[in-house]
Amino acid sequence: MFRLEVRTSTPAWFNLVLPLLAIAATLILCSGLIALAGANVFESYGVMFTASLGDSYAITETLVRAAPMIFTGLAVAVAFRAKFWNIGAEGQLLAGAVASCFVGAIPMPGPLAMLLMAVAGAAAGAAVALVPATLRVRFKVDDVVSSLLLNSVIYYALMALIEGPWKDSFSGYPISPPIEDSANFPVLIEGTRLHLGVVAALIAAPLIWFLIVRTTLGFRIRVTGENPEAARYGGIHVERVLISTALLSGALAGLAGVGEVGGVHFQVMSDISPGYGYSGIVVAMLARLNPLGVVPAAIFLAAVMTGAEAMSRATGVPAFLSDVIQGTALLAMLVALLFTAYRIRRVGAIR
Amino acid sequence: MSAVFEQIFQVGFLAAIIRIATPLAFATLGEMFSERAGVLNLGIEGIMLLCAMTGFTATSLSGSLWLGVLVAVLTGMLMGALHALFTVALGLSQHVCGIGVTLFSSGLAYFLYRRIFGQQSVPPSIKGFQTLPIPVFSDIPVLGPAVFNQFALVYMAILAIPLAAFILYRTPWGLSVRMVGENPRAADSAGVIVIATRFQAVILGGALMGLAGAFLSMAQFNAFTFGVVSGRGWVAIALVVFGRWDPWRSAGAALLFAFVDALQLRMQASGLGHIPYEAFLMLPFIFTIVAMAFMSRNAVAPSALLKPFRREER
Numbered sequence: 001m002f003r004l005e006v007r008t009s010t011p012a013w014f015n016l017v018l019p020l021l022a023i024a025a026t027l028i029l030c031s032g033l034i035a036l037a038g039a040n041v042f043e044s045y046g047v048m049f050t051a052s053l054g055d056s057y058a059i060t061e062t063l064v065r066a067a068p069m070i071f072t073g074l075a076v077a078v079a080f081r082a083k084f085w086n087i088g089a090e091g092q093l094l095a096g097a098v099a100s101c102f103v104g105a106i107p108m109p110g111p112l113a114m115l116l117m118a119v120a121g122a123a124a125g126a127a128v129a130l131v132p133a134t135l136r137v138r139f140k141v142d143d144v145v146s147s148l149l150l151n152s153v154i155y156y157a158l159m160a161l162i163e164g165p166w167k168d169s170f171s172g173y174p175i176s177p178p179i180e181d182s183a184n185f186p187v188l189i190e191g192t193r194l195h196l197g198v199v200a201a202l203i204a205a206p207l208i209w210f211l212i213v214r215t216t217l218g219f220r221i222r223v224t225g226e227n228p229e230a231a232r233y234g235g236i237h238v239e240r241v242l243i244s245t246a247l248l249s250g251a252l253a254g255l256a257g258v259g260e261v262g263g264v265h266f267q268v269m270s271d272i273s274p275g276y277g278y279s280g281i282v283v284a285m286l287a288r289l290n291p292l293g294v295v296p297a298a299i300f301l302a303a304v305m306t307g308a309e310a311m312s313r314a315t316g317v318p319a320f321l322s323d324v325i326q327g328t329a330l331l332a333m334l335v336a337l338l339f340t341a342y343r344i345r346r347v348g349a350i351r
Numbered sequence: 352m353s354a355v356f357e358q359i360f361q362v363g364f365l366a367a368i369i370r371i372a373t374p375l376a377f378a379t380l381g382e383m384f385s386e387r388a389g390v391l392n393l394g395i396e397g398i399m400l401l402c403a404m405t406g407f408t409a410t411s412l413s414g415s416l417w418l419g420v421l422v423a424v425l426t427g428m429l430m431g432a433l434h435a436l437f438t439v440a441l442g443l444s445q446h447v448c449g450i451g452v453t454l455f456s457s458g459l460a461y462f463l464y465r466r467i468f469g470q471q472s473v474p475p476s477i478k479g480f481q482t483l484p485i486p487v488f489s490d491i492p493v494l495g496p497a498v499f500n501q502f503a504l505v506y507m508a509i510l511a512i513p514l515a516a517f518i519l520y521r522t523p524w525g526l527s528v529r530m531v532g533e534n535p536r537a538a539d540s541a542g543v544i545v546i547a548t549r550f551q552a553v554i555l556g557g558a559l560m561g562l563a564g565a566f567l568s569m570a571q572f573n574a575f576t577f578g579v580v581s582g583r584g585w586v587a588i589a590l591v592v593f594g595r596w597d598p599w600r601s602a603g604a605a606l607l608f609a610f611v612d613a614l615q616l617r618m619q620a621s622g623l624g625h626i627p628y629e630a631f632l633m634l635p636f637i638f639t640i641v642a643m644a645f646m647s648r649n650a651v652a653p654s655a656l657l658k659p660f661r662r663e664e665r
Contacts, residue, residue, distance in 0.1 A: 087393075141644055149589050149639055152582055160627040278453075278454060320461035323462070324458035327456070327457075
């Protein structure tokens with residue numbers, strides 16, 4: 001007989017094994033769809049892998065795609081650590097993109113422009129995240145729903161901008177004017193799209209890890225998330241911590257938008273984010289809310305996205321497989337997390 | 352002559368409101384049942400999309416509209432069961448699971464649609480539902496052609512509102528739903544099987560989301576496009592809150608939003624709107640967020656919303 005037991009602690013290797021388990025389960029489940037599409041499963045996954053991680057150019061492309069998801073993944077990880085349920089990274093990203101596009105279009109020296117773009121984008125993202133946090137702290141409004149609904153508000157605001165004052169009067173396309181050439185993020189390796197923002201994302205992860213694990217604010221964030229009553233009892237101003245967390249989380253999501261404007265698109269359009277904000281939730285959960293884990297998790301999702309397009313061309317399996325993989329990975333990871341709460345133990349065999 | 356024109360304008364406008372409100376009413380009632388049982392279903396956006404796809408596909412392949420509706424409803428129930436499996440049976444966090452279900456079902460919808468229909472320059476369409484005038488009633492001036500000369504699914508939505516209210520407030524099952532949403536511990540003591548009731552409510556919700564999806568691809572647009580739902584699921588989430596988790600108020604909220612949306616479309620078409628149409632589309636979300644700030648003081652949300660129930664934890 002087997003019995004479920006409540007676990008009190010989890011070994012450290014779970015952090016690595018559970019995501020791998022979830023990813024393996026996801027790939028096995030999704031292979032059914034590949035087979036349904038009439039393609040060879042191993043060939044399809046093989047193409048997916050080589051096209052995204054097989055050579056140095058492919059790796060740079062994958063990293064470029066991973067950068068926004070590293071930022072949104074960090075945004076979600078930080079927020080969820082404090083149990084501030086920020087589902088609004090998508091809207092915060094868009095706000096960051098719009099703000100940085102505003103700044104980037106002003107003629108000024110390149111480095112200054114890039115710095116101000118980052119500041120403006122982070123501030124815009126933080127301002128958006130401040131809304132659900134304030135509502136929760138002041139009015140006890142559920143942050144899940146308010147942060148989610150704000151995504152739609154920001155999206156329509158962006159649409160109003162690019163179909164209104166920003167609209168390209170020459171072509172009539174709903175796209176913003178491009179930012180100044182001098183504000184374009186420098187490309188680090190000739191012949192690729194690997195831009196400064198990718199490096200910023202890769203540096204941000206250890207910085208946020210340090211902040212969460214080693215600083216007072218990080219400690220407060222963790223305690224607030226794990227046990228708000230104890231935090232309050234211990235003299236932590238829980239409301240203030242939630243606001244700080246929201247500002248940090250929103251700023252990180254805003255930076256995801258900055259990178260897309262400064263390093264990839266150089267302007268704002270309606271589909272500037274193919275759901276990177278929601279992908280951030282997948283990334284953060286796969287990383288078990290560990291900022292260092294966010295990097296490989298984001299690279300995994302990015303590899304799936306870039307790889308899926310090549311796989312589609314080679315085997316005819318629709319590239320939308322990557323969307324299914326994302327959703328399945330999130331659900332599989334949630335199920336895998338049950339192992340952290342329970343353990344299966346054999347009972348009755350010994351008598 | 353201008354009086355006649357004005358009348359047509361009004362009738363058309365009223366009819367448009369009813370049409371826009373229909374999928375929202377289905378979706379909102381579906382989400383409401385789920386939330387009243389204590390389960391937030393953020394999978395709604397993806398579930399509606401997947402149901403719009405499966406319903407459209409079934410009709411496209413079989414030629415039968417009602418078979419398509421049935422397939423859409425079954426798809427919705429299946430996805431509701433999936434969400435319930437994760438959130439109710441396994442007790443996983445509802446908001447993250449909901450996002451997972453939305454990502455999964457919309458991905459699956461795109462994937463299967465592309466697999467079945469391939470990439471075509473003109474998306475395939477079906478001969479969707481035709482208006483079904485109800486004799487006598489449709490002859491009532493203004494109201495008749497607007498309300499009683501609609502698609503069959505519209506009548507179903509109109510009937511669904513009192514039916515939902517009846518089920519929720521007047522049947523033993525509805526009482527169980529409200530109990531497991533408010534105080535699952537007490538419900539359990541009273542002999543209500545919390546897990547089963549929540550499963551049923553989420554699955555019923557999924558069925559209604561299926562009808563919403565079916566309406567979009569089989570009556571409103573007669574085609575499946577990737578933007579066929581375009582945020583209507585999120586609107587429904589807002590409308591449930593705005594309608595204070597009550598069938599009548601939620602349906603009223605759907606009607607109000609449909610009015611604003613129809614007005615926006617009119618203004619866009621007439622070309623005299625100086626206000627960007629996005630401002631109108633933003634309204635339900637802004638209103639809901641503001642309303643939440645005011646409502647939270649008298650706590651109208653189901654108390655056990657977002658809280659998983661585990662019997663052994665006492």
